[in-house]
Amino acid sequence: MAKDLTLNYYRIEKAIGYIVTHFKDQPDLDDIAERVNLSSFHFQRLFLDWVGLTPKKFLQYLTVDYLKSKLYETHNVIEAANIAGLSSQSRVYDLFVNIEGVSPQQFKSAGQGLEIWYGYHATPFGMCFIAITSKGICDLHFIDENRSGNEFALFSQKWHFATLTHRPDLTQCFIQKIFKPGSGNQEKLNLLVQGTPFQVKVWEALVNIPFGSVRSYQQVAGEIGYPGCVRSVASAAGKNPILYLIPCHRIITREGTTGNFQYGRIRKQSMIAWEMASLAV
CATH class of the missing domain: 1.10.10.10 (Winged helix-like DNA-binding domain superfamily/Winged helix DNA-binding domain)
Structure with a gap:
């Protein structure tokens, strides 16, 4: 459980880094998910479990x-x-x-x-x-x-x-x-x-x-x-x-x-x- 939580955070951190770096390009969900080697469905579910918001809504706080x-x-x-x-x-x-x-x-x-x-x-x-x-x-x-x-x-x-x-x-x-x-x-x-x-x-x-x-x-x-x-x-x-x-x-x-x-x-x-x-x- 602890290992999964840690791995999930590092995937999310990598995704956030990509979003911030490519902010002007407005990457879509498929793009971001590909960067962390997950399907769009699993990445969105992972993000929702972490913060309760989709990556798109989360982006405004960055x-x-x-x-x-x-x-x-x-x-x-x-x-x-x-x-x-x-x-x-x-x-x-x-x-x-x-x-x-x-x-x-x-x-x-x-x-x-x-x-x-x-x-x-x-x-x-x-x-x-x-x-x-x-x-x-x-x-x-x-x-x-x-x-x-x-x-x-x-x-x-x-x-x-x-x-x-x-x-x-x-x-x-x-x-x-x-x-x-x-x-x-x-x-x-x-x-x-x-x-x-x-x-x-x-x-x-x-x-x-x-x-x-x-x-x-x-x-x-x-x-x-x-x-x-x-x-x-x-x-x-x-x-x-x-x-x-x-x-x-x-x-x-x-x-x-x-x-x-x-x-x-x-x-x-x-x-x-x-x-x-x-x-x-």
Whole structure:
């Protein structure tokens, strides 16, 4: 089941990459399906299972003009919610997330005395590596299956004095909570992060971007009180240790392009459009 979910995502990612690259040519369903070696019928069914929309309807969420319009819509939604004390429609899908920085001593000692459990799991966006402690989630990255060893090595460098144990039975329940939007789960997820005060401030601002919405790097820089530090905001977003829960994929350029992402622009576009489409289903 996990293998099928992962394979299906990579087929979808390849198809989205083709659609984006050949957007002006307006490829039809047969064209796109051929690129992922599926019949039109099976590809459309695969896409519907993934997001609940046909590829043609999904395409609207990938356009620059649409994303640019969403930048200002997001600003108005957040502002109105703050004034009225009400939740927007997208908040039904939002997770309650709290960010906690590790203590200075734990930061210096690379997690000495901390017990960490980790696992690899299938998600709607491919395989992921997740690590948790008794205090909360401390890592979440998307990976390719053949890079799983490298991902663990990179993680263990940051926490090399902690006790690391492979416990997918413990981490699986967190994956269910994270990737089931609209399931009605109100449990708060605590995130334990290693970062500078500025990085943590940026990550907290990203958490406040609603599900299915986007903000520009300039908007986030202004919101945290550093309007001249756009590049620093982009750098902090790129060092995000807990992907998806700290939604750096929701930050784009003010021109409406998605910008860079450590796991590729196509995956970032897939994540943004999947969230927006989920609200429309």
